[in-house]
Amino acid sequence: MAVSRRNVLLLGGLGVAGAALGVPTTAVNAKSASALADSLMPRPFRTEFAQAPVLAADDPLGRPTIDPVDGKPIKYYTVTEQAASAQILPKAGLLTPILGYNGIFPGPTIDVYQGTKVELTVVNKLPRQHALDGHSLDTSTHLHGSASLPQYDGYASDITRPGFQKTYKYPNFQGGRTLWYHDHGVHHTALNAYSGLAGQYHMHDANSERLLPRGKYDVALTVSDAMFAANGALGYDDNSRSGLWGDVILVNGRPWPVMKVQKRVYRFRFLNCCISRSFRPRLSTGDPLVMVATDGGLMPTAQPVREYRHAGAERYEFLVDFSKYRTGQRIELQNLSNDNNVDYDFTNKIMAFDVVDEPVDTSDPTWNRIPTALVGSEVMDLQESQSTRRRHFRVKRDDSTWTIDGETWADVIASNYRKVMAEVELGATEIWEFENSSGGWFHPMHIHLIDFKIIGRNGRAPFAYEKGPKDTVYVGEGETVRLLMKFGPHKGRYMVHCHNLVHEDHDMMAQYQVGESADPDPNDPMTADPAVPAGTSSTTPSPSPSASPTPSVSPSATSSPSVSPSPSPSASPSPSMSPSPSPTPTKKSGKKSQTKGPRAGR
Ligand code: C2O
Ligand code: CU
Numbered sequence: 001m002a003v004s005r006r007n008v009l010l011l012g013g014l015g016v017a018g019a020a021l022g023v024p025t026t027a028v029n030a031k032s033a034s035a036l037a038d039s040l041m042p043r044p045f046r047t048e049f050a051q052a053p054v055l056a057a058d059d060p061l062g063r064p065t066i067d068p069v070d071g072k073p074i075k076y077y078t079v080t081e082q083a084a085s086a087q088i089l090p091k092a093g094l095l096t097p098i099l100g101y102n103g104i105f106p107g108p109t110i111d112v113y114q115g116t117k118v119e120l121t122v123v124n125k126l127p128r129q130h131a132l133d134g135h136s137l138d139t140s141t142h143l144h145g146s147a148s149l150p151q152y153d154g155y156a157s158d159i160t161r162p163g164f165q166k167t168y169k170y171p172n173f174q175g176g177r178t179l180w181y182h183d184h185g186v187h188h189t190a191l192n193a194y195s196g197l198a199g200q201y202h203m204h205d206a207n208s209e210r211l212l213p214r215g216k217y218d219v220a221l222t223v224s225d226a227m228f229a230a231n232g233a234l235g236y237d238d239n240s241r242s243g244l245w246g247d248v249i250l251v252n253g254r255p256w257p258v259m260k261v262q263k264r265v266y267r268f269r270f271l272n273c274c275i276s277r278s279f280r281p282r283l284s285t286g287d288p289l290v291m292v293a294t295d296g297g298l299m300p301t302a303q304p305v306r307e308y309r310h311a312g313a314e315r316y317e318f319l320v321d322f323s324k325y326r327t328g329q330r331i332e333l334q335n336l337s338n339d340n341n342v343d344y345d346f347t348n349k350i351m352a353f354d355v356v357d358e359p360v361d362t363s364d365p366t367w368n369r370i371p372t373a374l375v376g377s378e379v380m381d382l383q384e385s386q387s388t389r390r391r392h393f394r395v396k397r398d399d400s401t402w403t404i405d406g407e408t409w410a411d412v413i414a415s416n417y418r419k420v421m422a423e424v425e426l427g428a429t430e431i432w433e434f435e436n437s438s439g440g441w442f443h444p445m446h447i448h449l450i451d452f453k454i455i456g457r458n459g460r461a462p463f464a465y466e467k468g469p470k471d472t473v474y475v476g477e478g479e480t481v482r483l484l485m486k487f488g489p490h491k492g493r494y495m496v497h498c499h500n501l502v503h504e505d506h507d508m509m510a511q512y513q514v515g516e517s518a519d520p521d522p523n524d525p526m527t528a529d530p531a532v533p534a535g536t537s538s539t540t541p542s543p544s545p546s547a548s549p550t551p552s553v554s555p556s557a558t559s560s561p562s563v564s565p566s567p568s569p570s571a572s573p574s575p576s577m578s579p580s581p582s583p584t585p586t587k588k589s590g591k592k593s594q595t596k597g598p599r600a601g602r
Pocket of ligand 1: 142144182184313446448495497499
């Protein structure tokens with residue numbers, strides 16, 4: 001039975017924090033968020049690590065495999081959004097209903113090489129309504145980290161209804177990086193993404209392939225949190241629109257898994273896929289995580305850190321050198337947490353690594369390489385003196401609504417999608433500041449289209465681990481961040497929002513415009529290329545199928561052999577189309593105690 005939105009919000013109001021304005025100013029410890037019987041709850045380090053499968057490209061079916069305009073290769077992919085069940089909980093057969101791309105969480109990894117364009121068709125075969133709150137399961141798919149044209153950027157209101165599909169075109173001209181695709185459906189992004197609509201997208205390039213471990217030593221970590229209802233379904237509680245803090249940590253959809261590692265260097269692509277929670281990861285040995293890449297790819301210089309702050313949607317790539325550990329040693333990836341998260345008994349752990357005695361291939365030069373100098377990028381070469389304008393935005397809560405300088409997405413809708421928070425010239429370099437004067441919450445702010453360079457935090461230098469290309473920035477309690485960015489290469493309207501998705505939905509999202517507005521705009525995000533009924537062929541097949549030799553790309557484009565054909569982890573046994581049973585949003589009235597003070601290392 002569906003629970004009404006009103007009830008969900010009421011339950012939210014009785015959440016862990018309980019305070020009228022949601023979470024308190026320091027992290028809180030509580031027993032559990034889940035209503036599931038203790039004996040059925042997952043516990044750390046009892047399940048084996050696995051990664052999502054790599055998505056196979058579609059047969060081009062007569063479509064061009066080379067873009068006639070610029071000679072770039074094109075690959076075609078399809079994912080189907082569907083309701084399914086996943087074996088997340090330890091008891092065999094106690095399944096959790098999810099919504100997933102191809103029915104799995106995380107969705108399949110899309111693995112491409114820089115310079116190969118992608119056309120991704122997303123088919124919405126979801127039930128008409130979400131089982132939890134009855135909202136319409138209209139979706140919009142955003143490839144986070146891609147400089148896509150506005151109509152392919154997952155513009156929140158450019159929805160694809162159940163029974164429809166949309167083909168998104170991704171240019172992939174940017175430097176290699178870890179991107180991710182996730183639902184961005186207007187006003188329901190939090191619950192949709194939490195239900196499972198998220199997956200990684202890896203773009204390789206020559207530099208990252210040369211400098212960093214590849215294949216099975218290049219490992220995706222999609223980290224999220226969840227809470228469970230008594231029947232094993234996902235629970236949902238947004239604490240009066242402050243955020244959701246689950247008591248179970250999932251890595252690639254599995255609770256606190258254990259990964260076997262050889263005595264060598266590994267590359268980890270850590271995506272914080274939580275809708276609200278931020279992490280402060282560290283290794284139990286106290287050894288460094290060697291940061292090599294941020295949201296937009298390689299940093300100019302590697303930065304070893306013992307711990308760091310990692311909010312939703314940020315991607316940090318780090319190297320870990322397991323060569324110095326002994327066989328059988330277990331190294332934990334722990335979470336020290338940050339202010340304004342709600343912590344439970346086991347949220348201080350993320351996953352573990354067990355060192356095994358497999359022979360290491362020392363002919364691979366990356367086996368023991370911890371590079372220092374990496375590569376620069378256009379954005380990291382930007383200088384403050386190049387900026388022609390500074391803009392300042394204050395993010396805050398106005399009653400029950402979160403705003404960016406007082407603006408919300410409801411204002412954008414009311415303006416028929418014309419209202420913008422900033423108009424910038426194509427090619428202009430500007431400084432944008434985000435000010436969070438509150439001590440009560442943090443906001444990961446995300447600007448679509450561009451990469452930025454963080455040039456200041458409260459008048460000081462950014463953290464060492466942030467000295468790389470970014471598209472999402474942790475705006476912590478009482479912080480003001482300064483960002484330097486160059487706008488392009490497209491004109492058009494792009495979203496800016498908080499990536500605490502509960503904040504985004506209520507209603508901390510605005511848009512800015514690059515270049516003068518055209519009317520009609522050939523790249524209007526709402527009208528340029530809307531969804532079509534499912535099953536419509538997206539491009540008229542050319543009559544001659546001989547025109548489709550698969551472009552030869554470097555073999556590394558299809559790297560990650562470890563993950564390709566292997567069956568997905570918690571990947572649902574049956575991506576059945578049956579409507580998911582209704583998750584019951586309940587919560588134990590958790591015992592809680594103030595534990596965390598302000599954290600050091602700022
Ligand atoms: Cu990851 Cu606008 O989103
Ligand atoms: Cu926020």
